[in-house]
Amino acid sequence: MSSATSYSTNNGLPGAGNGISASGTSPTFSPLYQQIKALITQGLQSGEWKPGDLIPSEVELANRFKVSQGTVRKAIDELSAENLVVRRQGKGTFVATHHEARAQFRFLRLMPDVGNAHYPDNRIIEVKRLRAPAEVARLLDIKSGDSVIFIKRVQSFDGAPTILEELWLPGAIFKGLTAERLIEYKGPMYGLFETEFATHMIRAAERIRAIGANQDVAELLAVALNTPLLSVERISYTYGDKPVEVRRGLYLTDRHHYQNELS
Amino acid sequence: MSSATSYSTNNGLPGAGNGISASGTSPTFSPLYQQIKALITQGLQSGEWKPGDLIPSEVELANRFKVSQGTVRKAIDELSAENLVVRRQGKGTFVATHHEARAQFRFLRLMPDVGNAHYPDNRIIEVKRLRAPAEVARLLDIKSGDSVIFIKRVQSFDGAPTILEELWLPGAIFKGLTAERLIEYKGPMYGLFETEFATHMIRAAERIRAIGANQDVAELLAVALNTPLLSVERISYTYGDKPVEVRRGLYLTDRHHYQNELS
DNA sequence: AAGTGGTCTAGACCACTTT
């Protein structure tokens, strides 16, 4: 680098000076480490590095992008904070995956009032293709009437039905998802989505309310009519903030609670 | 610094090599920036720098602690990520305060289904001193029977009663808290706690369930008996992870929802 | 112009893992 180098300079990076082509806004320049971060994210999104993979070392990335190791470090720091990658001292930096003990409860906040958390059993009730209802289409950012896969399941802790869940997935992405595959798969669905449909959930937004169980729900959860339940509506996003799952769960909270940390 | 300096070295810092006196564990050394972070946190906890105050610049702290600016930066980076301080380019670093627009909704996650969030009106129903019930004492880490201040209030959005809340505060800390003061105070209670009782909440843990409104609750929220409500139990902590508030809110969620981001 | 936080570099050494 010449001494006149400005950190706002393009630096010869492919796709640098980012934020230009993405939207029609003025060509503002982001810091170098943000550009590096975007480049690494592209590698994740494109599948160049898949979940569980080791990504190139900081030194190699620094050489490749013609920046200092410190700049690469800051980029990876943020990716790590966002749970897109996991650093392991002495080993390297790995693409985050849902196939890990530490990821099991990242999107499942229902905890037993007493005792330790463990993953629930899974009973698939229904899997079918249907045309997206207007509301679901809007949330998934697809066209109303587009094909979606609908899943209905009940999850049980220690034999006690506790979660009744309905999911809607874009048919275009989850083509070929069958009840059989869901039934034989153990663990969080996001693991299956990641491995078999190359779709890695990185973020979700939930809206929580209290409702009373209707006849159908009461039967499936084996509770009285009008039993108060948590209604948890979730939209999950993959890279690029693209919504790829809509989910509504009804949680029985007589022996469990939804746990949340405010900071 | 001599060239032989190791970052594990005490560095002449008062209280450095921390983690020693705090507990009886083995005298492991933490990284320098963690020690600096602990020193700055002490300044916050002791009241040397109060909420809203400008803390010394990075350069000055670096000189004071005999470390590089980069090390101070990393310490403040973490404090900033934990919302203990707020950085403002060109101005300096300030102690976080609950008297700010950005802090209003940090601990209030109930959002209107349509329209923009705004702060609710506040009706104090009851304030009294009582002896801590066993459960509250346990959660506040005080002795059962110790004095606590009990508060009961209803919060309304656009005139509609929506939140019924009960709070328990350690009497030793909140001595002199009266109904009058609570009634005349506008905005989040944490602002008042911070200003008048030198107690700054930095973190909270919530447990959420669904319950049905009983007679008492139904009247105060103007809903039918057994209306499903969110029950939100919260423990709030100040510096040093010391619990200083127990709260239970009942949220009416027909026009609002509890919003949560999973990442 | 001076002071603040924000970015970037280059180089050193440490802690940990694998070969």
Added chain:
DNA sequence: AAGTGGTCTAGACCACTTC
């Protein structure tokens, strides 16, 4: 011994705010 991420330093310059 070699390679990885983790810590620390020193110095330069940029962006923003205030005087």
